Amino acid sequence: MDTIFALASGSGTAGVAVYRLSGPAARAALEALTGRAAPPPRQAVLRRLRDRDGGEIDRGLVLWFPAPASFTGEDVAELHLHGGRAVRAALYRALQALPGCRPAEAGEFTRRAFENGLLDLTQAEGLADLVAAETEGQRRQALRQMGGALAALYEGWRAELVDCLALLESDIDFTDEDLPDDVSAPVFGRLADLAAAMRSHLADGHRGERLREGVRVAIVGPPNVGKSSLLNALARREVAIVTDIAGTTRDVLEVVLDLDGVPAVVADTAGLRCSSDAVEQEGVRRAMARATADDVRLLVLDSSALPADAAGFRELLQPPSIVVANKADLAALPDGYRFGGSVVLPLSVRSGEGIGALLDRLSVMMAECAAPTGEAGITRERHRHAVAAAADALDRAAGFAGGSGSVALELVAEDVRLAARSLGTITGRVDVEEILGAIFSRFCIGK
Numbered sequence: 001m002d003t004i005f006a007l008a009s010g011s012g013t014a015g016v017a018v019y020r021l022s023g024p025a026a027r028a029a030l031e032a033l034t035g036r037a038a039p040p041p042r043q044a045v046l047r048r049l050r051d052r053d054g055g056e057i058d059r060g061l062v063l064w065f066p067a068p069a070s071f072t073g074e075d076v077a078e079l080h081l082h083g084g085r086a087v088r089a090a091l092y093r094a095l096q097a098l099p100g101c102r103p104a105e106a107g108e109f110t111r112r113a114f115e116n117g118l119l120d121l122t123q124a125e126g127l128a129d130l131v132a133a134e135t136e137g138q139r140r141q142a143l144r145q146m147g148g149a150l151a152a153l154y155e156g157w158r159a160e161l162v163d164c165l166a167l168l169e170s171d172i173d174f175t176d177e178d179l180p181d182d183v184s185a186p187v188f189g190r191l192a193d194l195a196a197a198m199r200s201h202l203a204d205g206h207r208g209e210r211l212r213e214g215v216r217v218a219i220v221g222p223p224n225v226g227k228s229s230l231l232n233a234l235a236r237r238e239v240a241i242v243t244d245i246a247g248t249t250r251d252v253l254e255v256v257l258d259l260d261g262v263p264a265v266v267a268d269t270a271g272l273r274c275s276s277d278a279v280e281q282e283g284v285r286r287a288m289a290r291a292t293a294d295d296v297r298l299l300v301l302d303s304s305a306l307p308a309d310a311a312g313f314r315e316l317l318q319p320p321s322i323v324v325a326n327k328a329d330l331a332a333l334p335d336g337y338r339f340g341g342s343v344v345l346p347l348s349v350r351s352g353e354g355i356g357a358l359l360d361r362l363s364v365m366m367a368e369c370a371a372p373t374g375e376a377g378i379t380r381e382r383h384r385h386a387v388a389a390a391a392d393a394l395d396r397a398a399g400f401a402g403g404s405g406s407v408a409l410e411l412v413a414e415d416v417r418l419a420a421r422s423l424g425t426i427t428g429r430v431d432v433e434e435i436l437g438a439i440f441s442r443f444c445i446g447k
């Protein structure tokens with residue numbers, strides 16, 4: 001087993017940079033660098049670090065975490081040196097010259113922690129999410145997952161399935177002796193309860209995934225109504241080009257907003273109209289694609305040029321959607337004005353009127369789409385896929401449960417086994433070698 005090392009803190013110029021070494025040669029490496037015995041476990045001590053030729057690298061705090069009480073479960077050393085590229089380069093040169101030491105690959109520390117049983121795959125993913133979290137909601141969700149909330153849920157279900165399986169198997173052994181039904185019947189009830197729990201866990205409106213990835217909001221509407229102006233106002237910077245020429249925007253432009261802890265990926269799109277310009281046609285095609293695919297539609301109209309009716313706006317009004325009438329500084333909305341059945345918010349990007357009300361409305365919508373529920377929720381397609389596969393297997397098992405004799409019971413047992421296996425792939429309790437690379441390679445180096 002190699003001993004791996006990496007910068008664990010952010011790269012670039014900083015007061016302090018933290019380096020981590022993990023593996024069987026960590027202690028020897030620490031002692032070679034400092035020229036002294038490793039300090040007592042988990043105590044920071046000041047040491048001078050030198051390379052093989054005695055050249056000083058830097059002076060800093062070093063810590064020693066003997067296995068198994070470390071992040072990876074292996075021998076780990078931590079070096080707190082001065083931040084900066086030259087220090088890092090000198091340290092890496094010295095470490096690479098030591099036997100058995102090499103730079104870590106992305107996610108390798110966490111992978112070793114997983115392989116040593118210190119965390120399961122959902123906790124490892126939670127850790128990656130916490131490092132990447134940009135909003136309060138994301139941070140809380142990641143912390144909960146890292147704390148093992150999802151692992152506990154899935155492992156609990158899996159344990160229940162394994163228990164049912166044991167009962168079914170004992171029943172299979174006795175079927176020929178005509179003992180069965182009394183043992184199997186309660187098992188079928190438990191399996192049905194589990195399948196129902198999985199279905200309700202799946203019917204979460206994709207909240208966790210949305211919170212992790214951002215709720216997608218498409219700003220759409222006719223040309224020249226002020227869509228790009230609105231994007232710039234929301235972003236508080238000049239992201240999009242604004243002119244008085246209809247058809248200015250062609251490409252889809254995105255900004256990420258933090259709306260009460262939920263990230264919103266807000267996209268400005270081309271004004272929708274028939275055009276003979278091939279570039280604009282492509283822009284309109286992309287705008288419609290976003291209007292259809294995104295989580296929320298923000299339809300912008302022009303108060304001074306309201307459409308005669310909402311016919312032709314059906315796709316843009318698909319709920320959840322918000323309708324605003326911009327340029328309120330030019331024309332007031334008729335009393336009680338509604339568009340396609342929707343309440344219309346008056347807005348003026350120019351004067352700022354209505355921006356606050358729009359942000360409030362968006363925040364409410366974000367909370368409906370993605371705010372954390374306080375329960376352990378699915379945060380990745382990987383989880384969703386496996387839970388759905390488990391629920392499908394249990395539904396199949398329920399179909400066989402009506403049959404009689406050992407053959408039917410064997411079919412039930414096989415599906416229960418598949419369901420348990422599927423849940424096991426989420427936490428990594430069953431053999432998942434093929435998915436490990438995909439999961440850990442997305443980590444940053446030093447994690």
Ligand SMILES: Nc1nc2c(ncn2[C@@H]2O[C@H](COP(=O)(O)OP(=O)(O)OP(=O)(O)O)[C@@H](O)[C@H]2O)c(=O)[nH]1
Pocket residue numbers: 222223224225226227228229230241242243244245246247248249250269270271272326327328329330347348349350351
């Ligand atoms: N009076 C007034 N003019 C506005 C307001 N918002 C935007 N405008 C003007 O409306 C014109 C069009 O603005 P854009 O933001 O480019 O409109 P758009 O919907 O992105 O236009 P396309 O990308 O061409 O579809 C510009 O001249 C803006 O300055 C507003 O609240 N009041």
Ligand SMILES: [K+]
Pocket residue numbers: 223224242243244245246247248249
């Ligand atoms: K324009």
Ligand SMILES: [Mg+2]
Pocket residue numbers: 227228229240241248249268269270271
């Ligand atoms: Mg525009």
